[in-house]
Ligand SMILES: Cc1cc2nc3c(=O)[nH]c(=O)nc-3n(C[C@H](O)[C@H](O)[C@H](O)COP(=O)(O)OP(=O)(O)OC[C@H]3O[C@@H](n4cnc5c(N)ncnc54)[C@H](O)[C@@H]3O)c2cc1C
């Protein structure tokens with residue numbers, strides 16, 4: 434286990450609202466670490482609709498979702514936020530001195546004076562295809578990501594999907610596997626053309642099997658998979674011998690470990706007040722899509738407002754003796770210095 | 776207004792009026808059709824508004840655009856008459872359209 438990282442604020446979730454919170458907290462001299470299970474910033478905007486236009490961001494008659502994320506990144510750069518990607522926050526615990534211990538599934542630990550939950554609709558996680566009994570094989574035979582390559586060595590692997598993840602793992606696992614079979618519902622792949630070409634070359638050399646069809650069932654004993662039943666386009670079924678399967682059906686949002694942190698929830702959302710957006714645990718705030726209060730609207734705009742008010746309350750916790758003076762970025766030389774524009 | 780009939784999985788069919796210019800998914804959600812989840816609100820980003828177009832209607836409705844075809848990769852039990860209902864615009868020609876809701880969305 435690595436050493437504990439000390440910081441003013443840990444922000445859970447690097448969606449648009451978590452990103453803007455860095456700005457509001459930064460104006461008040463608070464330093465932030467952000468954690469996201471995705472490998473990039475932007476939450477729903479970047480993962481679900483990067484190419485789509487948004488029409489209700491003030492002063493932008495239209496802005497692309499990814500463009501909004503890029504601009505937020507640029508705006509918060511002066512405050513030097515530190516990002517920890519590809520990690521899910523699993524625990525948040527109160528320590529004796531009133532600060533919080535935040536721990537991720539990768540073993541990273543933080544000691545933070547304030548925790549801001551900007552977790553949106555929850556953690557982005559791989560979709561589980563609705564094959565009967567698949568749960569029983571997960572973690573032993575069915576995997577949605579590769580943590581240890583060795584778990585795939587000399588195995589008969591079925592990879593399902595037509596995007597980059599499916600293609601990349603087909604290419605990466607082929608050299609160490611006993612056999613790799615790629616299954617996709619059509620003979621057309623979304624993934625990068627270069628990867629598609631490499632995959633087709635391996636198929637032509639007889640090193641990878643390509644089957645056009647959809648999963649219809651799983652066969653095996655206990656948690657050990659022995660075959661994957663595939664329904665082909667003509668309606669016939671084949672069983673491919675397999676000891677490992679990796680399905681790639683995109684990502685979905687799941688609340689995840691947040692429910693276990695002892696906070697008051699209403700219908701899977703975190704209840705907050707509308708003055709500080711604080712949860713039932715003083716020092717833990719919730720902003721953006723994840724929170725709930727009378728009149729809440731799940732809009733980026735609302736999350737930005739919540740971030741500004743939350744930051745004032747967070748500052749009082751981190752620096753209780755410091756008197757807060759209200760200032761405009763337009764005219765305050767001290768704020769402008771922080772932004773690096775003066 | 777054109778009428779659209781939804782056939783939820785193993786349930787009675789429901790016929791509703793649809794506004795021209797809206798989508799088949801929006802029509803379903805407005806009328807509380809069971810089994811149309813439409814998690815992403817019509818952005819062609821979730822594949823949980825999957826339907827099967829009744830025989831004889833598919834040609835009128837047309838084939839999916841490449842973006843929709845890609846998103847169909849994430850749907851479950853895709854058939855040649857599969858469409859994502861958020862990508863189907865209601866037109867006067869679609870009066871009488873029948874779509875079937877799959878057993879489950881992905
Ligand atoms: C198709 C579509 C169109 C939309 N159009 C608009 C629009 O026009 N205007 C508008 O205002 N809003 C729109 N929205 C809504 C808007 O995207 C959300 O309000 C916004 O993304 C919420 O931001 P957020 O930062 O609160 O959460 P999110 O964007 O959901 O980000 C939360 C992040 O937290 C991460 N996370 C959660 N839990 C954990 C954990 N335990 N550990 C690690 N990481 C975690 C998630 O992986 C995610 O990346 C749209 C949404 C969709 C899907």
Ligand code: FES
Nearest residue numbers: 817819821822861
């Ligand atoms: S509603 Fe999400 S793809 Fe149609």
